[in-house]
Amino acid sequence: MTQIHSLMRGLAPLLGENPYRRETRDAYWQAGGYRDLSPDLLFNRIKAAGLRGRGGAGFPAATKVQAVRASGSVPVVVANGAEGEPGSVKDRWLMRARPHLVLDGMLRAADMTRAARCYVYVADDEAADSMRRALAEREPVVPTWIVRPEHTYVAGEETSAIRRINGGPALPAAKPPRPFEAGVDGVPTLVANVETLARIALLAARPGTPDSLLLTVSGRGLKPELVEAPVGTSLQALAYRVDRLDTPGVLMGGMFGGILGPGCLKTTLEPSALAAAGSALGCGAVHFLTAGECPVGLAADGLARLAAESSRQCGVCVSGTAALARTMASVVHGTAGQEDLASLTRWSQSLLRRGACGLLDAAANLASSLLRSFGPLTEAHLGAHLGARCTDCSADRAPDPDRFLAEPPTVRTTTHPVSAPR
Ligand code: SF4
Incomplete structure (x- = not known):
């Protein structure tokens, strides 16, 4: 629960x-x-x-x-x-x-x-x-x-x-x-x-009711928490709450807000501060990386999730999310080169606003925010000797698109369970 x-x-x-x-x-x-x-x-x-x-x-x-x-x-x-x-x-x-x-x-x-x-x-x-x-x-x-x-x-x-x-x-x-x-x-x-x-x-x-946000706070080894916090709460206050003050980064807004890097804990949860940090509140989901957890692996899992969730209606989304996911996975596996990094950089810009919905933008933002917040770390994954460089990634690491599930919803059936009388 x-x-x-x-x-x-x-x-x-x-x-x-x-x-x-x-x-x-x-x-x-x-x-x-x-x-x-x-x-x-x-x-x-x-x-x-x-x-x-x-x-x-x-x-x-x-x-x-x-x-x-x-x-x-x-x-x-x-x-x-x-x-x-x-x-x-x-x-x-x-x-x-x-x-x-x-x-x-x-x-x-x-x-x-x-x-x-x-x-x-x-x-x-x-x-x-x-x-x-x-x-x-x-x-x-x-x-x-x-x-x-x-x-x-x-x-x-x-x-x-x-x-x-x-x-x-x-x-x-x-x-x-x-x-x-x-x-x-x-x-x-x-x-x-x-x-x-x-x-x-x-x-x-009550017109004077303090403005607050509902947030879902999660991370590896954490029981997901639903938190009500005043608008303007810092990420630091949330990290303190769940004992993640040593976090190396935060995935914001579900995947909509991208990954924030070191120093992000000073950021406050209000639209202008988040926009200045290149992020957004999105649905209010805040996922803390745990010390030792690699943000490149987090991005690869997020992209795998988004590629799997594409509704496959727009050709550019089908090919774009798959290419982002595949290339990020190759970075995690240590098989990517500089040309792959250049492709990720290019796609993270060129795919923006090309899909019919926000999913493709979320994928592009996830890739660009990783490169912005963790560029040198991502580059350090390139080449064939990954094992010596990142303890969280490995050549046989499989994508884990389910790692973000804070709590599976209760859904008894999967096909249009109830129709509206219209
Ligand atoms: S951009 Fe949205 S609508 Fe288009 S294929 Fe992707 S998920 Fe479907």
């Missing part, structure tokens, strides 16, 4: 009072939830708070809401809890333990955008059951359905959610149009991560 911990002073607004127990509708109401609030007032609070999406790209929430609000159509809202990133458990936990916080935020998003329908898009069985019970406990004024994708990396992409809800596969689609232009059934659709929606509910209940 995932350990849960708060770095907040006083009450942790997202974890709530008892994070190990599912919160009922009555308990949520008693804590101040579901109270009336004008949608315009809430929108202004979201804007003033500078809330950014918590699913990956970190897009400003108010901008997204406004785009759908201004569309002139009757839109749709999708609560995205698919959580395909292998190192993340925060979204499924949020829906399992605090379903009414998510539901409240989703209904307020519907109110702000004057949406006529809502969908909860969730892969994890337990989280889906919890949301289903919440919908029974408090029947929403806006018709709402639960839609289930398979648990894959790309299922969490917002265009995958649209395709799945429209009756297709949970695979990304080319943009434009973006969902806020034409989404479910072709109407403007607000797709918002479930943690983003939970923060919207908190802004409605």
Whole structure:
């Protein structure tokens, strides 16, 4: 079971009072939830708070809401809890333990955008059951359905959610149009991560609520922890929490934020500081390297994972992720040369923004961040005498794409378990 911990002073607004127990509708109401609030007032609070999406790209929430609000159509809202990133458990936990916080935020998003329908898009069985019970406990004024994708990396992409809800596969689609232009059934659709929606509910209940983040903290030999931390917490505080102050590097944001190298512990978890470090919060998954663990091996395993997760719709992604993974594996094995390093450098730039979704960008970023943060170390792996240089890598080391799994989701079946009545 995932350990849960708060770095907040006083009450942790997202974890709530008892994070190990599912919160009922009555308990949520008693804590101040579901109270009336004008949608315009809430929108202004979201804007003033500078809330950014918590699913990956970190897009400003108010901008997204406004785009759908201004569309002139009757839109749709999708609560995205698919959580395909292998190192993340925060979204499924949020829906399992605090379903009414998510539901409240989703209904307020519907109110702000004057949406006529809502969908909860969730892969994890337990989280889906919890949301289903919440919908029974408090029947929403806006018709709402639960839609289930398979648990894959790309299922969490917002265009995958649209395709799945429209009756297709949970695979990304080319943009434009973006969902806020034409989404479910072709109407403007607000797709918002479930943690983003939970923060919207908190802004409605208590405008001065401290801004916090849900993080999944993991690493070799660590039991994964779900941590609620104030925005601006340093990586050092997290490393201290899990006894990894001697970490040689950190994989940030699932794989979206790349690998940060020595000295990264001073970096704080806020968008501008992370961007200055060449990284991003992504889904909030923070993976600490353990002393002696090689970042080149970490990058090779990450690339193997991404190559395996490619939906194989874009030729450039199929060949690009495979080439990155194969070449990084050859660096780990000690069989790569300078020309391979040059190829990695070139591909990590030329593949950016070439795929229909963010997976290919994640692969390119992973390679470029390794070369930026650990260039000399990576170069030291070249040549035939690797065994003498890196104790963590070897000529027969097999890729381990599963090393990032903080907690496998509970999924009883793999093929479209529940369809939405539409
Ligand atoms: S970039 Fe890759 S994962 Fe994304 S849609 Fe294209 S083939 Fe699929």
